Amino acid sequence: MTAQGADQPLPLSVDRTSPVPLYFQLAQQLEAAVEQGRLAPGTLLGNEIDLAARLGLSRPTVRQAIQSLVDKGLMVRRRGVGTQVVHRRVRRPPELSSLYDDLEAAGQRPATRVLRLTTEAATAEVAAALGIAEGGEVQVLERLRSAHDEPMALLRNHLPPGLLTPTSEELEATGLYRLMRASGITLHSARQSVGARAAAPGEARALDEEPGAPLLTMERTTYDDTGRVVEFGAHVYRAARYAFEFQLLVRA
Incomplete structure (x- = not known):
């Protein structure tokens, strides 16, 4: 996923041999990027379709990962804007x-x-x-x-x-x-x-x-x-x- 304004995409990957659900693997990596400041507050996330294609995942899987972070209060979906990183709880x-x-x-x-x-x-x-x-x-x-x-x-x-x-x-x-x-x-x-x-x-x-x-x-x-x-x-x-x-x- 490339954050708007970022020069390089985040280094994301999933392990299909792991028993950990794919959406959860992705959500953990995105959450770590937020907590470590690699996805700064206010950052707009890139296109879910592009991320799904890049990782070989279905769009519902990507959407579920992002929704889990929305539920935690780390991201918010804004109509007409997209998914945006918010400030930490x-x-x-x-x-x-x-x-x-x-x-x-x-x-x-x-x-x-x-x-x-x-x-x-x-x-x-x-x-x-x-x-x-x-x-x-x-x-x-x-x-x-x-x-x-x-x-x-x-x-x-x-x-x-x-x-x-x-x-x-x-x-x-x-x-x-x-x-x-x-x-x-x-x-x-x-x-x-x-x-x-x-x-x-x-x-x-x-x-x-x-x-x-x-x-x-x-x-x-x-x-x-x-x-x-x-x-x-x-x-x-x-x-x-x-x-x-x-x-x-x-x-x-």
Whole structure:
């Protein structure tokens, strides 16, 4: 397969004597090329028919190999454009960091659009998380976080009264945790839960997914160095573009 703009085709081959399916052999080589940077983000792949002829494979076999990488979030099929390599899935370590920081650390360009910035009465769930009375006033921040013009996550944060009053311009220029640190808040620890569910229609539209597509969910209550709750977040992430990583230790 020759990537658009490349001078030499990728060195691809398949072993017909191997018990490993041919499509999987091809998919592994393409995935390695993406991970090693030989197929850079934004690269348009060449013609599937040409690749099939070059390797002596059927077109359905080539299509299955490429589709497996689309399913992993390494490539995307764009109508009128073709199959394109996308940026690697963001892998979030179990640390107290923000999505903005994680995207920058992964070499991606974070961008934010503020969807809602208002105050409202705290629900029972929010009040319990923030340690305030139900119905008390809280600040609500809802944002769409993207990287390289591709939506990644919908973020909803509740802040306790009197903590911080960021503007839309500030929230679109940097991450919430950076704004907190700049205002003198020392983030210390958090309680977090991770799950998954299907995308609701509105979420699907915002994240450029199909309704019912898998989304990762994360709820987090964050504390400063005095033990005060400084935010309660409830976020959803595109499963194809985002993953949580955990290191597990064996208990003696």
